[in-house]
Amino acid sequence: MSGIMFKRMALIGIGLIGSSISHAARRAGIVGDITGSSSTAATRAKAEELGLVSKAYETAAEAVKDADLIILCTPIGVYGKIAEDIRPFLKPGAIVTDVGSVKASVVRDIAPHIPDGVHFIAGHPIAGTEQSGPESGFAELFDGRWCILTPEPDADRMALARLEDFWTKLGSQVEIMTPEHHDLVLGITSHVPHLIAFNIVNTAAHLERVTDKEVIKFSAGGFRDFTRIAASDPVMWRDVFLNNKDAVLEMLGRFSEDLVVLQRAIRFGDGETLERLFGEARAVRRGIIQAGQDTNAPDFGRRPASDKQS
Amino acid sequence: MSGIMFKRMALIGIGLIGSSISHAARRAGIVGDITGSSSTAATRAKAEELGLVSKAYETAAEAVKDADLIILCTPIGVYGKIAEDIRPFLKPGAIVTDVGSVKASVVRDIAPHIPDGVHFIAGHPIAGTEQSGPESGFAELFDGRWCILTPEPDADRMALARLEDFWTKLGSQVEIMTPEHHDLVLGITSHVPHLIAFNIVNTAAHLERVTDKEVIKFSAGGFRDFTRIAASDPVMWRDVFLNNKDAVLEMLGRFSEDLVVLQRAIRFGDGETLERLFGEARAVRRGIIQAGQDTNAPDFGRRPASDKQS
Numbered sequence: 001m002s003g004i005m006f007k008r009m010a011l012i013g014i015g016l017i018g019s020s021i022s023h024a025a026r027r028a029g030i031v032g033d034i035t036g037s038s039s040t041a042a043t044r045a046k047a048e049e050l051g052l053v054s055k056a057y058e059t060a061a062e063a064v065k066d067a068d069l070i071i072l073c074t075p076i077g078v079y080g081k082i083a084e085d086i087r088p089f090l091k092p093g094a095i096v097t098d099v100g101s102v103k104a105s106v107v108r109d110i111a112p113h114i115p116d117g118v119h120f121i122a123g124h125p126i127a128g129t130e131q132s133g134p135e136s137g138f139a140e141l142f143d144g145r146w147c148i149l150t151p152e153p154d155a156d157r158m159a160l161a162r163l164e165d166f167w168t169k170l171g172s173q174v175e176i177m178t179p180e181h182h183d184l185v186l187g188i189t190s191h192v193p194h195l196i197a198f199n200i201v202n203t204a205a206h207l208e209r210v211t212d213k214e215v216i217k218f219s220a221g222g223f224r225d226f227t228r229i230a231a232s233d234p235v236m237w238r239d240v241f242l243n244n245k246d247a248v249l250e251m252l253g254r255f256s257e258d259l260v261v262l263q264r265a266i267r268f269g270d271g272e273t274l275e276r277l278f279g280e281a282r283a284v285r286r287g288i289i290q291a292g293q294d295t296n297a298p299d300f301g302r303r304p305a306s307d308k309q310s
Numbered sequence: 311m312s313g314i315m316f317k318r319m320a321l322i323g324i325g326l327i328g329s330s331i332s333h334a335a336r337r338a339g340i341v342g343d344i345t346g347s348s349s350t351a352a353t354r355a356k357a358e359e360l361g362l363v364s365k366a367y368e369t370a371a372e373a374v375k376d377a378d379l380i381i382l383c384t385p386i387g388v389y390g391k392i393a394e395d396i397r398p399f400l401k402p403g404a405i406v407t408d409v410g411s412v413k414a415s416v417v418r419d420i421a422p423h424i425p426d427g428v429h430f431i432a433g434h435p436i437a438g439t440e441q442s443g444p445e446s447g448f449a450e451l452f453d454g455r456w457c458i459l460t461p462e463p464d465a466d467r468m469a470l471a472r473l474e475d476f477w478t479k480l481g482s483q484v485e486i487m488t489p490e491h492h493d494l495v496l497g498i499t500s501h502v503p504h505l506i507a508f509n510i511v512n513t514a515a516h517l518e519r520v521t522d523k524e525v526i527k528f529s530a531g532g533f534r535d536f537t538r539i540a541a542s543d544p545v546m547w548r549d550v551f552l553n554n555k556d557a558v559l560e561m562l563g564r565f566s567e568d569l570v571v572l573q574r575a576i577r578f579g580d581g582e583t584l585e586r587l588f589g590e591a592r593a594v595r596r597g598i599i600q601a602g603q604d605t606n607a608p609d610f611g612r613r614p615a616s617d618k619q620s
Binding site: 077101126127128129130131136145146148175184185186188189190191192193194195196197198199200201202203204205206207209210212214215216217218219220221222223224225226227228229230231232234235237238239241242245248249251252254255256258259262263265266267269271274275277278279280281282284285286287288291293294295298299300301302 | 387411436437438439440441446455456458485494495496498499500502503504505506507508509510511512513514515516517519520522524525526527528529530531532533534535536537538539540541542544545547548549551552555558559561562564565566568569572573575576577579581584585587588589590591592594595596597598601603604605608609610611612
């Protein structure tokens, strides 16, 4: 064990990420007390019942009192309001960070509310599942994954070093970049993939000539993979797209342009172009497996038989 | 064990599906001898070494001699040529079927070559992984999955019943439909999802402002899910798109139309529309899990830690 890094950590929002941070920080033995807040009574009750926090408050302002590390884990749309609310209660020397999927808008919304003597460094662990809520977290979520930190140029170096150390002890590798570059990178590796997944699931659900029942029955042909991503939290994703508009629209433009090339190749029977482009895509998969960012097991290691019998 | 249904089965093409049929048929104890053919010497050697077939021939014509059940398991682009080649060697009373991902074009390519007294019934097991080759098959691949058969209106009822029984004993559930309806259903549940996956992987690989290395490192944000599907066999998929042009272009048109709605909602900050459409997509996932067509384990049950260490 590495010893206590933060005597008190406050988790503002206790869903998949908040609860996983609690589990992983406990596993590492690096925090003393953990408090939390949620505006939802059921979440507060569940978080206390599971021991994720010693006390779950209704407001963020109550939760941050005496905290040395404050992590915002709510949908990013309410970050500005939370920052405003907690401002008077932040302890001098405390570190405020977050886990939001967009960074430029988050810095814009939070930074102006941070008082002198408190350190703000925005962050984003690239990890998650399609499930949400305090019972969905687990200690291994961040193991081997990357956490991106986007400190402002004048960020306190010691605070940054401590936050890097914290994420490393949760199991992550840490990368530093600007908020703007983060938003471009995640636009293509996360935001546009989610948008496309949401979209095809809805397209399939509204066809007249193919029934919903058929879509579900025959989903093992590839469609079901998209439905996992499309089952992610709608409010969280709404806020991502509202706050990373420029990068998402840019990447989406490229995606649509490239799709037209494939569409024309299909229309005109250009098998050579199809085979070449499909072949190139294979190499990227190999790179991801070599980098330890996905399993090499066929079909993600899904159990081949139906789970409904078990 | 159910007893031998077919004294000799010939697998024309011994890749993921052909080898899995061999494993599953052996597990069920329903075939006597299994022969096979592949134009690739390495595949023939591997198939014999693994015991998938008693003898692997270079040509389909050699493999079908004395076979009671012949299953075409090559990319569908060569089906017409194979049907022409095997025609003189088909045993009276034999059943010819296939596993191709498109059905109308397959019926068009094969049916004219089937002599009187031989039964042709096209089929498609909705199962697979991103891997290919004779060593990638396994007996459980079809367990709990659907197999669609698309018999012509005058198909022999006894042959159809035997083929249904065969697929049931391999672990599948069987559904009957017309080739044209099959191609529409699979257009949306399989072909368009694959096209989109191939496309986004290539879009990501050709960005100027985000490096390939970054795409790979941060792929756990959603992108990596698409790369699995995009790692599927390029030749097989080329042939699918060349042979299901109309349905794919129709479904792709709907997809692009729907994507424009999301794109506009993002551009104009319409969070209500985004949240509503994202929420609807969740319900489809639940349906798929309830139908036993995917696992309920978070993240497909992927092992959370990186596999590279193991």
